[in-house]
Amino acid sequence: MSDDTQDHDGSRRDFLYLSAGAFGAVGLGAALWPFISSMNPSADVLALSTTEVDISQIEVGQRVTVKWQGKPVFIDRRTPKAISEAESTDLVDLRDPQTDADRVAQPDWLVVVGVCTHLGCVPKGQKPSEKRGNWGGWFCPCHSSHYDTSGRIRQGPAPLNLPVPPYKFLNDTNIKIG
Amino acid sequence: MSAGTHQTGGTGSGLVKWIDSRLPVFSYMQKEYAEFEAPKNFNWFWNFGAILTFMLVLMIMTGVFLAMQYTPHTSLAFDSVERIMRDVNFGWLLRYLHANGATFFFIAIYIHMFRGMYYGSYKGPRELLWMLGVVIFLLMMATAFMGYVLPWGQMSFWGATVITNLFSAIPLVGDSIVTLLWGGFSVDNPTLNRFFALHYLFPFLIFGVVILHVIALHVTGSNNPLGVDPKGPQDTVPFHPYYTMKDSVGLAVFVTIMAAFVFFAPNFFGEPENYLEAAPLVTPAHIVPEWYFLPFFAILRSVDFNIWFIDAKLGGVLAMFGSIGVLFILPWLDKSPVRSANFRPIYKWFFWILLLDCIVLGYVGGKPTGDPVVAGVEWFKVIHLGYITTFWYFFHFLILLPLLGIFERPKPLPKSISEAVLGGRTPGATANAKQMEKA
Numbered sequence: 001m002s003d004d005t006q007d008h009d010g011s012r013r014d015f016l017y018l019s020a021g022a023f024g025a026v027g028l029g030a031a032l033w034p035f036i037s038s039m040n041p042s043a044d045v046l047a048l049s050t051t052e053v054d055i056s057q058i059e060v061g062q063r064v065t066v067k068w069q070g071k072p073v074f075i076d077r078r079t080p081k082a083i084s085e086a087e088s089t090d091l092v093d094l095r096d097p098q099t100d101a102d103r104v105a106q107p108d109w110l111v112v113v114g115v116c117t118h119l120g121c122v123p124k125g126q127k128p129s130e131k132r133g134n135w136g137g138w139f140c141p142c143h144s145s146h147y148d149t150s151g152r153i154r155q156g157p158a159p160l161n162l163p164v165p166p167y168k169f170l171n172d173t174n175i176k177i178g
Numbered sequence: 179m180s181a182g183t184h185q186t187g188g189t190g191s192g193l194v195k196w197i198d199s200r201l202p203v204f205s206y207m208q209k210e211y212a213e214f215e216a217p218k219n220f221n222w223f224w225n226f227g228a229i230l231t232f233m234l235v236l237m238i239m240t241g242v243f244l245a246m247q248y249t250p251h252t253s254l255a256f257d258s259v260e261r262i263m264r265d266v267n268f269g270w271l272l273r274y275l276h277a278n279g280a281t282f283f284f285i286a287i288y289i290h291m292f293r294g295m296y297y298g299s300y301k302g303p304r305e306l307l308w309m310l311g312v313v314i315f316l317l318m319m320a321t322a323f324m325g326y327v328l329p330w331g332q333m334s335f336w337g338a339t340v341i342t343n344l345f346s347a348i349p350l351v352g353d354s355i356v357t358l359l360w361g362g363f364s365v366d367n368p369t370l371n372r373f374f375a376l377h378y379l380f381p382f383l384i385f386g387v388v389i390l391h392v393i394a395l396h397v398t399g400s401n402n403p404l405g406v407d408p409k410g411p412q413d414t415v416p417f418h419p420y421y422t423m424k425d426s427v428g429l430a431v432f433v434t435i436m437a438a439f440v441f442f443a444p445n446f447f448g449e450p451e452n453y454l455e456a457a458p459l460v461t462p463a464h465i466v467p468e469w470y471f472l473p474f475f476a477i478l479r480s481v482d483f484n485i486w487f488i489d490a491k492l493g494g495v496l497a498m499f500g501s502i503g504v505l506f507i508l509p510w511l512d513k514s515p516v517r518s519a520n521f522r523p524i525y526k527w528f529f530w531i532l533l534l535d536c537i538v539l540g541y542v543g544g545k546p547t548g549d550p551v552v553a554g555v556e557w558f559k560v561i562h563l564g565y566i567t568t569f570w571y572f573f574h575f576l577i578l579l580p581l582l583g584i585f586e587r588p589k590p591l592p593k594s595i596s597e598a599v600l601g602g603r604t605p606g607a608t609a610n611a612k613q614m615e616k617a
Contacts, residue, residue, distance in 0.1 A: 036358070039372065045362045065459055070364030072459045115364075118491060120343035121336065122461040141463050142340070143479060144548060157482045157490045 050178030225428030298517030331452030405517025472543030513583025
């Protein structure tokens with residue numbers, strides 16, 4: 001370039017460098033965005049994000065697993081004993097304090113995502129033959145997390161309760177998850 | 179590499195000279211791989227650089243040809259692997275070479291790394307050389323992990339689930355990152371697809387970093403078992419033919435051992451559970467990673483308690499990544515000016531204790547945490563052994579090494595490589611060595 005006689009302190013050149021650099025950085029970020037965004041769930045994956053379940057055949061005390069968004073969802077028609085245990089738990093004893101009422105739409109039915117909040121294993125306890133842990137809910141065999149009859153974490157490395165998916169009762173015999 | 183005869187600048191055939199004056203590949207090879215002066219006292223542990231190079235090429239070769247037969251789709255992947263085993267010509271050989279190759283690749287890199295630790299190869303001026311090596315190790319771990327997912331067996335699926343869930347421990351953005359990694363709401367077809375793409379990409383990234391690793395090596399020159407710098411041509415030999423030959427012998431032995439596994443015990447290192455197709459609703463009773471990840475898995479599981487505001491899950495993840503992080507800063511943790519453990523009477527012991535510690539961590543990583551270590555001794559469980567060995571791992575790097583640099587009194591170093599090599603370490607023989615040097 002030419003010897004600049006006007007711009008002795010270089011401030012105009014600095015401004016040009018900085019603004020060109022800033023535009024370049026924003027442009028690069030904008031160009032990267034589609035690449036990163038393409039890795040997020042696509043429209044067809046999102047389209048499969050609800051599941052309807054017929055619950056009329058489930059007996060009291062029976063647990064059923066359904067698949068929602070590729071993950072197991074536990075549906076538990078709880079016994080009166082399980083409900084009273086869940087409701088009478090002192091919140092002080094909980095790692096992730098939540099009342100049972102906050103976790104169910106109807107006390108008879110517990111619906112939780114069956115994925116351990118530690119590292120994503122599926123806890124045992126859906127079949128009567130399986131170990132249900134020290135609190136009668138679920139037991140994750142991977143790293144020994146125990147969940148209670150409301151799906152709340154009670155013991156082991158998992159930090160949080162089994163999450164409750166968004167769901168609603170369409171009528172007495174059908175629920176829609178998602 | 180053929181050119182043992184022509185000099186730098188090219189006195190080779192006309193064609194070689196013509197090319198070399200336009201693109202100096204021949205003189206480069208001659209300079210960096212034939213004439214390159216290496217210390218003359220290498221022991222067999224210096225074979226592993228060449229062995230690792232061979233393994234990388236073998237893995238890329240077998241991998242490219244396997245990719246021609248493999249289908250990265252959840253409903254087809256498992257069957258396509260069985261098809262490779264049964265129907266594809268030599269498919270069984272390609273697959274078993276690739277699967278056992280991963281194991282032997284890791285055996286070689288672990289020996290290479292512990293060699294570096296014993297002989298202080300990470301110390302100045304080789305800090306960047308070492309750090310590039312740690313980058314290669316990290317890339318290898320990522321590549322191996324994604325490769326293990328591809329057969330879409332039970333361990334593939336659940337290993338992928340557990341490892342990707344590690345990122346959910348990151349505060350605030352953890353869950354979004356996991357969804358981004360999965361491309362969905364669980365490990366599923368988008369996950370398998372991208373793992374395949376990345377598993378194909380990463381080896382070439384490794385190749386690139388290996389080139390940087392070798393460039394850095396050729397700037398500083400190799401370390402050697404004495405850890406003293408070569409003082410002149412009397413301390414070195416040209417890489418070719420001396421070390422090309424020695425590396426070939428070591429490579430032949432190494433490949434023979436690998437071949438024994440490939441042909442006679444191809445599933446020795448594998449997990450039988452992975453011959454069951456992935457079932458997203460059924461977790462296997464005992465999820466274990468491949469053996470080469472077990473020490474890190476043990477560290478992950480051993481932090482099962484909260485540390486101040488860091489919950490157990492995040493703590494475990496931080497400890498696991500930290501166990502590799504300490505390797506990055508190792509050149510600055512070890513303050514001792516002496517490289518080789520042969521001249522460090524205290525460090526030498528702690529080196530072997532660290533090696534033992536890592537082996538015990540591997541044992542811990544492979545067992546359920548609630549099992550007793552010795553049958554019948556109920557108060558001492560695997561998790562307790564995990565606490566001790568995890569603590570020792572970090573204690574070694576973060577506390578012991580800096581302190582040893584201050585308090586350890588190293589043995590006197592030999593004056594030069596040739597003095598030590600030709601004369602032993604007795605004073606009488608040293609005089610002898612000097613005479614030989616003059617001769």
